[in-house]
Amino acid sequence: MSPRDRGPRRPHGPPGQDANEQLPWSIVYYQAPDGTVAALEFLDGCPGTVDAQFTAVLDAVAAAPPPRFSGGGKWEAMHGTMGGWYEIRLTGPGREQLRLFCLLENGTSDELARRGLPRPAIAVITGMRKPGGPCSPSVTTSACGSLASNISRTTRVASRPERRSG
Amino acid sequence: MTSQMLDVSLHERRRDRRMQDPQYRAAYEQAARELAQTDAVIRQLDSLRVDLGISKAELARRVNRNASSVRRLFTASQVRPELPLVAALADALGAELRVVPRSTEARRAVREHDRTRRVADTG
Numbered sequence: 001m002s003p004r005d006r007g008p009r010r011p012h013g014p015p016g017q018d019a020n021e022q023l024p025w026s027i028v029y030y031q032a033p034d035g036t037v038a039a040l041e042f043l044d045g046c047p048g049t050v051d052a053q054f055t056a057v058l059d060a061v062a063a064a065p066p067p068r069f070s071g072g073g074k075w076e077a078m079h080g081t082m083g084g085w086y087e088i089r090l091t092g093p094g095r096e097q098l099r100l101f102c103l104l105e106n107g108t109s110d111e112l113a114r115r116g117l118p119r120p121a122i123a124v125i126t127g128m129r130k131p132g133g134p135c136s137p138s139v140t141t142s143a144c145g146s147l148a149s150n151i152s153r154t155t156r157v158a159s160r161p162e163r164r165s166g
Numbered sequence: 167m168t169s170q171m172l173d174v175s176l177h178e179r180r181r182d183r184r185m186q187d188p189q190y191r192a193a194y195e196q197a198a199r200e201l202a203q204t205d206a207v208i209r210q211l212d213s214l215r216v217d218l219g220i221s222k223a224e225l226a227r228r229v230n231r232n233a234s235s236v237r238r239l240f241t242a243s244q245v246r247p248e249l250p251l252v253a254a255l256a257d258a259l260g261a262e263l264r265v266v267p268r269s270t271e272a273r274r275a276v277r278e279h280d281r282t283r284r285v286a287d288t289g
Contacts, residue, residue: 026174026177027174027177028172028174028176028177029176029177040180048184048187048189048190048193049189049190049193051184051190052184052190052191052193052194052197053193053194053197055177055181055184055194056194056197056198056201057197057201058177059181059198060198060201060202060205064205064209066241067241068209068241069205069208069209069212069239069240069241070201070205071201071205072200072201072202072203072204072205073204073246073247074201074246077241116172117172117174118174121174
């Protein structure tokens with residue numbers, strides 16, 4: 001299923017259309033049907049300083065969500081076959097390229113309630129890293145596309161990292 | 167209709183747990199400061215533009231850029247804003263960019279951080 005098929009999203013709607021647009025957004029992590037949370041596994045595998053930077057960007061964007069400028073230039077709307085996705089782009093130690101891929105869960109209060117969300121959210125889906133060079137667009141599309149095909153209309157949100165890490 | 171809201175506190179709980187590591191906390195706070203600076207500059211420029219009643223397309227014309235490049239800049243659709251473009255936009259809006267030294271205490275913290283890092287690198 002394409003991210004564009006996942007129901008209405010209005011990150012660029014007129015301000016004041018819904019009270020939700022004035023509030024900070026939540027940050028949620030996509031949990032696959034088998035229980036794995038690819039984004040958390042990715043972040044846990046990153047150097048601590050990189051994990052901290054990803055977290056800071058997520059917090060900045062959640063505090064001032066689209067269409068406002070936020071994320072310090074490290075949060076970007078993707079285009080082409082990845083339209084509808086957003087990515088956080090960081091360079092780690094040794095010029096390693098790291099990317100965190102996200103979707104926006106937005107809508108009216110009723111629409112969000114149907115998905116079990118108290119307010120709009122940034123859904124963190126997965127991440128990728130590649131030493132010494134840019135992430136290949138084709139690889140990125142493939143990795144996210146396979147996840148997107150598994151994402152149901154109902155948001156699945158990981159909630160207990162302590163269990164996952166033992 | 168989902169009758170029960172999902173628990174969306176995982177991110178905060180994970181961040182709070184990781185922040186107990188001083189190195190993680192320092193990296194997070196440094197990143198947050200840097201992000202806030204960039205965000206503030208771009209938002210102030212956009213606010214100035216609105217106050218002056220200038221459309222994004224008109225502003226783009228004034229700095230000899232495509233309208234889409236200015237629109238992308240103000241809506242975070244483009245990463246890493248170019249400093250020359252940002253400076254040109256500020257000039258076109260009758261403003262200027264400045265670097266303001268932080269407080270003495272903040273600069274002392276930077277020097278201490280550098281000293282600690284040099285010791286760690288040589289150790």
